[in-house]
Amino acid sequence: MMLNKSMHTNLLEIRDLSIDFNTDEGLVHAVDNISLSIRPGEVMGLVGESGSGKSITAKSIMQLLPGNAIIQPQSQLRLRHDNTDIDILKLRGRDLRKVRGDMVSMIFQEPMASFAPAIRLGDQIVETMQIHLGYSREQARREGIALFDRVGIVDPARRFDQYVFELSGGMRQRAMIAMALSTKPKLLIADEPTTALDVTIQAQVLELMLELREQMGMAMLFITHDLGVISKIADNVTVMRKGEVVEAGNADQVLFKPVHHYTQRLLAALPNLDNLPEAPKKTPKSLLSINDLSVSYPVAGNRRKQEMFTAVKNISLDLPEGQIIGLVGESGSGKTSLGKALLGAAPISEGSVKYHGTKKKVHFGASKQLKRKRLSKTAQMVFQDPHSSLNPRMTIRDIIAEPLEAMKLTSSREETDQRVIEIAKRCHIEVEHLRRFPHAFSGGQRQRISIARALVCKPKFIVADESVAALDVSIQAEILALLKELRAELGLTILFISHDLSVIANLCDWVCVMRGGSLVEQGTVRKIFLQPEQPYTQKLIASIPLLEPPQPQVERLLESTEVVAVQQEPLIRGPIRGHITKASIKSHTEELRC
Numbered sequence: 001m002m003l004n005k006s007m008h009t010n011l012l013e014i015r016d017l018s019i020d021f022n023t024d025e026g027l028v029h030a031v032d033n034i035s036l037s038i039r040p041g042e043v044m045g046l047v048g049e050s051g052s053g054k055s056i057t058a059k060s061i062m063q064l065l066p067g068n069a070i071i072q073p074q075s076q077l078r079l080r081h082d083n084t085d086i087d088i089l090k091l092r093g094r095d096l097r098k099v100r101g102d103m104v105s106m107i108f109q110e111p112m113a114s115f116a117p118a119i120r121l122g123d124q125i126v127e128t129m130q131i132h133l134g135y136s137r138e139q140a141r142r143e144g145i146a147l148f149d150r151v152g153i154v155d156p157a158r159r160f161d162q163y164v165f166e167l168s169g170g171m172r173q174r175a176m177i178a179m180a181l182s183t184k185p186k187l188l189i190a191d192e193p194t195t196a197l198d199v200t201i202q203a204q205v206l207e208l209m210l211e212l213r214e215q216m217g218m219a220m221l222f223i224t225h226d227l228g229v230i231s232k233i234a235d236n237v238t239v240m241r242k243g244e245v246v247e248a249g250n251a252d253q254v255l256f257k258p259v260h261h262y263t264q265r266l267l268a269a270l271p272n273l274d275n276l277p278e279a280p281k282k283t284p285k286s287l288l289s290i291n292d293l294s295v296s297y298p299v300a301g302n303r304r305k306q307e308m309f310t311a312v313k314n315i316s317l318d319l320p321e322g323q324i325i326g327l328v329g330e331s332g333s334g335k336t337s338l339g340k341a342l343l344g345a346a347p348i349s350e351g352s353v354k355y356h357g358t359k360k361k362v363h364f365g366a367s368k369q370l371k372r373k374r375l376s377k378t379a380q381m382v383f384q385d386p387h388s389s390l391n392p393r394m395t396i397r398d399i400i401a402e403p404l405e406a407m408k409l410t411s412s413r414e415e416t417d418q419r420v421i422e423i424a425k426r427c428h429i430e431v432e433h434l435r436r437f438p439h440a441f442s443g444g445q446r447q448r449i450s451i452a453r454a455l456v457c458k459p460k461f462i463v464a465d466e467s468v469a470a471l472d473v474s475i476q477a478e479i480l481a482l483l484k485e486l487r488a489e490l491g492l493t494i495l496f497i498s499h500d501l502s503v504i505a506n507l508c509d510w511v512c513v514m515r516g517g518s519l520v521e522q523g524t525v526r527k528i529f530l531q532p533e534q535p536y537t538q539k540l541i542a543s544i545p546l547l548e549p550p551q552p553q554v555e556r557l558l559e560s561t562e563v564v565a566v567q568q569e570p571l572i573r574g575p576i577r578g579h580i581t582k583a584s585i586k587s588h589t590e591e592l593r594c
Helices: 054-061 093-103 121-133 137-150 155-159 169-181 197-217 225-233 249-255 263-269 336-340 396-406 413-426 431-435 443-455 472-491 501-507 525-530 536-543 553-567 582-593
Strands: 003-005 011-023 026-038 043-048 069-071 077-079 083-086 105-106 189-190 219-223 235-240 244-250 284-299 307-320 324-328 348-355 362-365 378-383 461-465 493-497 510-515 518-524
Touching: 003 235, 003 362, 011 054, 026 043, 026 054, 026 244, 043 054, 043 105, 054 069, 054 105, 054 189, 054 219, 069 263, 077 105, 083 518, 093 105, 093 121, 121 155, 121 169, 121 553, 137 155, 137 169, 169 189, 169 443, 169 510, 197 219, 197 225, 219 461, 225 235, 225 249, 235 249, 235 263, 244 249, 244 501, 249 307, 284 336, 307 336, 307 518, 324 336, 324 472, 324 501, 324 525, 336 348, 336 378, 336 493, 348 431, 362 443, 396 413, 396 431, 413 443, 413 461, 443 461, 443 472, 472 493, 472 501, 501 525, 510 525, 510 536, 518 525, 525 536
Parallel strands: 043 219, 043 235, 105 189, 189 219, 324 493, 324 510, 378 461, 461 493
Antiparallel strands: 003 083, 011 026, 011 069, 011 077, 077 083, 235 244, 284 307, 284 348, 348 362, 510 518
């Protein structure tokens, strides 16, 4: 291991980092001469648009860049451990593995691509803890199940023995977080760690991270496009654009008194709950009717007696033509299963679905399953995980063109190319990027490609499953505006599945809330967000991470003491960084006043 004595107090130092990529189109500059440092116990927020270089910077810390990456010679990456500097760029083999996991751990953006699909989740976590912590198998299993429970995984012991494909998107993300935390690292790199989580679990996971930060002195590099989350967790913020740092400083300063126009634009694009839309005009015509719909899946295990898991339970709902219907609820509530069932992609055990907006009647259910081609011109889906839904061997042009060619909607290659270029531009995909393959794009860019593929055949109905979850706020705002435009131009009806309630509030006409496979509440946006009736809905609304102006520290602390009195929790975390016990609140308040 390459070591140098130093007096620096920073845990991580990045100096003059420049990274280029060798591509068929020439040298691409991904990161250009950036510098940042993180102290022990500090949470550094790293924000910026998709493709700005955030993830590339994070992966360079663990030497996880692809083979065509070129780190320029002036670049410096150093970790400090036991009063000694570690030159990351000179580490190889066992020395590098010791840093990965022992000192630095990472929550990856796409958990489906990060877990081994043929090995049980628990076995992967147990192996990690045995290697880095020296635990016995039994001790590692016990600690791993406890971590699953702490990140909000229901029935953690059973989930621990499952494979990654058996979990929902939100569950996979929680398992990825548990695995990253299992080695108790000094530096946790969190790349969009709460993107796939609903607001209640997001709040729980953020609290867990801050608790571990307090207990272990763990520092974090927290990468996200959600500035509301950043305002809750970060001490300092670094803003990146096109591979460069454009603004950096204290979180309150950057988020509430930004200097650079780019930071100001990011903040201006944030959804808010101040001006909720009025109730939409009633549409007499329904595009789609759902009647007593239930969706069940077989449970693996007992071959003699096949057990079934019911993901959707007796849902009846009409989707009005030309409206955007928001579908919300925690991970595992049945949102995605319902969306897939409406497209014939999930098994309907009871009930039926009827489409009114097609030339030929489309009516299917438990007794008569859908012939998918009959509906494909009318209905499309934007999938939750763009990594697994895009063919890695096809160019972006061919991926977007595939629906047109499969359904023979264009008569020539020239016409197909014209339609592809048109929708690519509308989804903010560079025309010259159409020749590339999916692996060359960031998570947010891949999501735009998925949206373009769904819209290229001009459908009447779209199921958008977390379609803007991986997008930064500025592109998110543009995509939401695009969906509204297409709704107006084409009379498009959209079932918009999302855990981001602020997006739902700003986009949708009607909101449906699911829990445990059932529809527990529905109504207009104003009703659901301002006058929720069900305790579950009230809990969801209360957990929304809004970007709120900073308060004076004394007021914050006194406000936090009231929360303690109501919730009767031994520890609380307010906007003052760290945890404070009830017994010390009075003395802390006096110190702040002095």
